[in-house]
Amino acid sequence: MMTTTTTSTLTPAAPLTVNHLSLSFGGNRVLQDIDLSVQPGEITGLIGPNGAGKTSFFNCLTGLYSPQEGSICLGLQHIERIPPTGRAALGFSRSFQHVALCPELTVAENVMIGLDRQSHAGWLSAFLALPQGNAERAANRERALGALTRLGVAEVADEYPAQLPPGVLRLVEIARAIAGQPRVLLLDEPAAGLNSVETRDLSNVLLKLRSPDLVLLVVEHDMDLIMEVCDRIHVLNGGRLLASGTPAQIQVNPEVVRVYLGDEDE
Template identity: 75%
Template sequence: MSAAVIQHAEPLRVDGLSLSFGGIQVLSDISLRLEAGEITGLIGPNGAGKTSFFNCLTGIYAPTQGGIEMGGLRLEALPPFRRAALGFSRSFQHVALCPELTIAENVMIGLDRLSRAGWLHAFLPLPAGRKERARNRALALGALERLGIAQVADSRPAELPPGLLRLAEIARAIVGEPRVLLLDEPAAGLNSIETRDLAAALKKLRSPDLVLVVVEHDMDLIMDVCDRIFVLNVGRLLASGTPAQVRANPEVVKVYLGDEDE
């Protein structure tokens, strides 16, 4: 096990990150700094490279060039499980909860990196497993509570609407108290009321110890919750700034935001 830890309130620094598959350049020379204590938005047209960027941060994709650093640790060569152990957590574009498990049990899966024997052990009817399961359930309930949905702890995914499922997924992503939380299109498939609830939940997650990055096409949500926004276009960083600065940037309006009104 790595003795390295990322101290609280460290920014995540990305320097000259590039990614290509064969001859296709997916990300080109991305340099930026993601601050703890802020909600950062990552926006851009379809195919701009947003998910690929997340995949580079979590180690699913190996960048062809560039560095990723946090708290003095070089991360770009670490495999995904090492980055997870250092506190990287993410949610995916499509809801991926296990239908056979309750919401609390689904959230407990997010404690894998903290579990001594792995989460499966905590589900087995052994004394050590029972103790660990009780501890994990309490942590899962805490995460659900933090997002205001503790009442669905014992429901199964099929019983719940998309908005609650999305929040349950985020509960699973935060239950291990990550240092870096990457949310990929959390508002996808949600109606306007669910999106409003999501925005309120995201604001509650803002914390001095957390780098929180949201990829999203819902511009109302992004402009509402984000402190800072980075705009990608065909794999390049096109612009960055506060929501007001990004909204007023003519290049961003031309390649992306202009589409919103059409």
């Protein structure tokens, strides 16, 4: 039986630690005995070839998948049995590889969706102009504008997604992920589909997000971006942790070069 714990047991700067994590689907071993730690105040990269297990690992962290073995801890708190909604309440937030913004909502309204779990006005306020609901919506819009301002795209707050280029849409999605001031931010291939200028803007945004109160983990195939912004990098291959280290260490690791970084020259 799972015990319920509150966020008061956590410090704001709790690391995210995974020990002996293993995941299987039927007879297929997707993740095998993963040990790693993601520290607050750093940008941590997770890289590896297609099929290495990166998305499955993300899904274990957010609670979409339940590993058969191992533990996931935020600070001293075990969270591997806590469902996705509970992890969101603990401060987990993520983006997805494919941008998923609601086309009928403005940019600001899309970002406000990221604040729904922290809202208290109730469903009736969505249909009636009740004072509590009006005040909460106004406060959430201010927080959404704050997140957009932090990422440098506040000027598009009242525009619709169809009017905006891919790079701006990606920043809007990240703004939605950070609007609720998460403790853990998981970004799944944020540079996917971006051109070189948009990727440079994304790089600047990621560096701005680095905070002593935030665990930031980025899955990405753009090695220039990863090597530029990350403090530490973990490499998955075939569901196993192949290597961990600084960008400089990963770049010269012979096994990483052989199975991943060297692919571009073959």
